[in-house]
Amino acid sequence: MKSNEYVDDGPFLIAGTHINGDKIQWDECQHITEFRYEESPEIMLKVRDLIISKDGTIGRIAYVDQLPGPATINSTMMLVRLKSQDSLCSQYLFYFLQGEVFQKLVAERMSGSGVPHLFQADMKQLIVRAPQDVRKQKKSPRF
Secondary structure, three states: OOHHHEEEEEEEEEOHHHEEOOEEOHHHOEEEOHHHHHHOHHHOOOOOOEEEEOEOOOOOEEEOOOOOOOEEEOOOEEEEOOOOOOOOOHHHHHHHHOOHHHHHHHHHHHOOOOOOEOOHHHHHHOOOOOOOOHHHHHHOOOO
């Protein structure tokens, strides 16, 4: 992006550096023009989305529990959006990704690489173990 595409007010642009712990630091996010935001509707954030840093410092995860306005992610981030909440609860997936299985994947990608990168193909290989009953998933905030 060019410097003139960053603005003082407008849609939020989230990078990995804007995730602290598991929360998006909205007051630290940059803003972009409405034109740039509208350009990529596939990465416009929705409540219950997960975002993961995939370049450089990989594996930072945030659960989008609220949106203070229109928001999107930059190219260092990956969006994970469930097609349906019928068989897997996004909050359960969020907690699963903070666990040992995903963290092992992140550690493997970080070792021996100049610039660590997490690929979408890596995520497709990830097996998520969850109770079949979504109500049970919602009762289990952590493993």
